[in-house]
Amino acid sequence: MKLKSEFLKEINSRGFIYQSSDIESLDSLISKKKITAYIGFDITSDSLHIGSLVQLMLLNWLDTYGHKSIALVGGGTTLVGDPSGKDSTRKIISLDQINKNIKKIEKTFNQFINLNKRGSIINNYNWLSELNYIEFLRDVGSKLTLNKMLTYESVKNRLDREQALTFLEFNYMLLQAYDFYYLRKNFDCVLQMGGSDQWGNIINGIDLIKKILNKKAYAITSPLITNTDGSKMGKTAKGAVWLDKEKLSNFDFYQFWRNVSDEKVESFLKLFTKINLDEIKKLSQLKGKETNEAKKILAYEVTKICRGIESAKEAEDMANNLFTIKKTDKRLPSYEINSSFIKNSKFTILDALEKLNLSKSRSDTKRLIKSHGIRINEEIYSSTDLSLNFYANKSEIKISVGKKNIGILKIKK
Numbered sequence: 001m002k003l004k005s006e007f008l009k010e011i012n013s014r015g016f017i018y019q020s021s022d023i024e025s026l027d028s029l030i031s032k033k034k035i036t037a038y039i040g041f042d043i044t045s046d047s048l049h050i051g052s053l054v055q056l057m058l059l060n061w062l063d064t065y066g067h068k069s070i071a072l073v074g075g076g077t078t079l080v081g082d083p084s085g086k087d088s089t090r091k092i093i094s095l096d097q098i099n100k101n102i103k104k105i106e107k108t109f110n111q112f113i114n115l116n117k118r119g120s121i122i123n124n125y126n127w128l129s130e131l132n133y134i135e136f137l138r139d140v141g142s143k144l145t146l147n148k149m150l151t152y153e154s155v156k157n158r159l160d161r162e163q164a165l166t167f168l169e170f171n172y173m174l175l176q177a178y179d180f181y182y183l184r185k186n187f188d189c190v191l192q193m194g195g196s197d198q199w200g201n202i203i204n205g206i207d208l209i210k211k212i213l214n215k216k217a218y219a220i221t222s223p224l225i226t227n228t229d230g231s232k233m234g235k236t237a238k239g240a241v242w243l244d245k246e247k248l249s250n251f252d253f254y255q256f257w258r259n260v261s262d263e264k265v266e267s268f269l270k271l272f273t274k275i276n277l278d279e280i281k282k283l284s285q286l287k288g289k290e291t292n293e294a295k296k297i298l299a300y301e302v303t304k305i306c307r308g309i310e311s312a313k314e315a316e317d318m319a320n321n322l323f324t325i326k327k328t329d330k331r332l333p334s335y336e337i338n339s340s341f342i343k344n345s346k347f348t349i350l351d352a353l354e355k356l357n358l359s360k361s362r363s364d365t366k367r368l369i370k371s372h373g374i375r376i377n378e379e380i381y382s383s384t385d386l387s388l389n390f391y392a393n394k395s396e397i398k399i400s401v402g403k404k405n406i407g408i409l410k411i412k413k
Contacts, residue, residue: 005030007065011220013277014270016058018196021206021219026191030067037062037191038070038183040124040176040198043078044093046104047244050256051232053272053306054222058193059119060112060305064274068118070189071109072179073102075125080172095125108243111306122187124179131178140178143211144204149173173201180205184217196221225271243306249333250307254315255404257299265294273301322406328398333357334408342392342411349374349386352399356407368401375400 003009005027011017020026029035039055041048048056062069075098106121113119149170180202183189192202202219209217225233241256242248260268266284269275275283275297283294296316304312314331321329335355341347349369353359359368366386368374374381376397383390388409391397396410 003027007061007067010065011058011061015267016054016061016222016271017220018223019199019219019221021203022216023218023220025216026218026220029190034067035191036068036070036183036187036189037193038072038122038180038189039193040072040074040077040179041105042074043098043101043105045240046101047242047247048105048108049240049242051225053243053302054225055194056108056112057272057305058222059109060274063113063119066118068120069113070183070187071113071119071121072183073105073121073123075099075102075123076128077124077172077175077179079125080175098125104244108306111243111308122183124175124182127182128175128178136174136178139212140174140181140208143208144174144177149200149204173204176201177204177208180217181208181212184209184215185213190216191218191220193220193222195224197224245307245311250303250311250315251318251331252405253307254299254303254312254319257302258295258319259404260295260298262291265291265298268302269294269298273298273305275301328396328408330408332398332406332408334396334410336410336412338412339392342388345385345387345389347388349381349383349388352388352407352409353401356399356409358399358401358405358407373402 001012001023003012003023007030008017008023008027017023039059041052041055059069059071075095078093078098079095102121102123109115109119109121115121176198180189180192192205194202199219199221202221206217206219209215240248241253243253245253257268257272266280269280269283270277273280283297286294296319299319300312300316303315318329318331321327322332333356335352337347337352337355350362350365353365353368353374354362359365365374369381369383369386372380372382376391376399378398378400381399388397391409392411394411396408398406398408400406
C-alpha cells in the first residue's frame with residue numbers, strides 16, 4: 001500500500017491499520033486538507049486501561065499531524081452496552097455513575113490530545129438522549145438490515161456459542177451508526193477509527209451516512225492487542241493495568257511494560273511510543289540480556305506518554321534502586337503492623353500479602369508458598385505454619401512475589 005499522507009504513512013508503518021475502507025480515497029483527501037476523525041470510548045469505569053491505549057495513540061498521532069481529533073465518550077451508548085467481542089451481557093450502570101466516570105477520565109485524554117487546540121471530548125448522551133424512538137426506527141432502523149448485522153463476527157460469535165444477545169444490545173449497533181452520522185453531519189467528521197471488533201459497527205455508520213446524507217465517510221480499524229494466552233490486553237493476574245495513577249502506581253505501571261515478553265517489544269515500541277522508527281529498528285535487533293535495555297526504554301516512554309515525565313522518572317528511579325543497586329525504596333507499597341500481632345500469630349504471611357496487594361487471594365498465597373514464589377529479604381519463604389514470628393523483631397521486611405511485585409512490611413515495637 002503506497003500512501004501519500006503523512007498521518008496514514010505513520011500509522012501504517014507502525015502497525016495500526018488492520019482493516020480500512022476506500023483508503024486510497026481517504027489518503028487523497030488527507031493529502032489535500034486537514035480532517036476530523038473520532039474514536040468512541042465506553043465509560044464503564046472511572047479509568048481507562050491499557051486495552052484502550054492503541055486508540056489513544058491513534059488520537060495522539062492525529063493531533064501530531066494537525067488533524068482534529070474527537071474522543072467520543074459513550075454516555076448514551078454505555079447505558080446500553082456494546083456486545084462487540086463480549087461473551088455476555090454487560091452490567092448496566094447508572095447515568096450518574098457514567099457522568100462521574102467521564103469527569104475522571106478527561107485527564108487521561110488530556111495526556112494524548114491537546115484539548116485547548118484541535119482535540120475535543122464529546123458525549124453522545126447529548127443527542128442520543130433526545131431521540132424520539134419512533135422517528136429513530138423509521139429514519140435509522142429502516143436503513144440498516146438485520147441480514148448484514150448477523151454477518152458481523154461480534155454477533156456471530158455470540159450466536160454460535162448460544163449465548164444471549166439481547167435486543168437492547170442489538171440497538172447498540174444502530175446507536176453507534178447514528179453517532180457517526182451525527183458527527184459527520186454536525187462536525188464534518190469523515191473518519192471513524194477503532195479496534196477490529198468494531199468493524200461492523202463502523203461500516204453501519206458509513207452506510208447510514210451515504211443513505212441519508214449522500215456523503216462519503218471512512219473506516220480504519222486496528223488489530224486487537226492480546227496477551228500471550230490470546231486474551232485481550234488490559235488485565236494481568238493482579239487485575240487491570242489502569243492508566244490512572246490513582247488506581248495503579250507508577251511503579252507497577254512501569255513494571256508491566258518492563259516485563260513484557262521479548263517478542264512483543266518491537267511491536268509495542270511502534271504502537272505505544274513516539275520513538276523514531278529507525279531507532280526502534282536498532283532496539284529490536286538487541287538479543288538476549290540486551291533486550292532488557294529495549295524494555296527499559298519501552299517502559300519509560302509509555303509511562304511518560306500516559307502519565308507524564310515526572311511519573312516516568314519516579315518509576316525508573318524506583319526500578320533502578322530495587323533491581324540494579326539492590327536498595328530498598330521507601331516509595332514501595334507498605335503496611336504497618338504491631339510486632340505483638342505477629343508474635344501472637346494474629347498477623348500471618350497471608351495477611352501481609354493481602355494488605356500489600358501482592359496476591360489475588362489467600363489460596364493464591366498458599367500456592368505461591370508451595371511453589372517457592374515468595375521471598376522475604378531475598379530469602380525464599382517456606383514456613384508451613386504461615387507465621388512471620390522469625391521477623392517480629394525487625395523494623396521492616398521486604399516481601400517479594402516473583403521478580404516484580406514488592407512491598408514493605410513495617411513492624412512497630
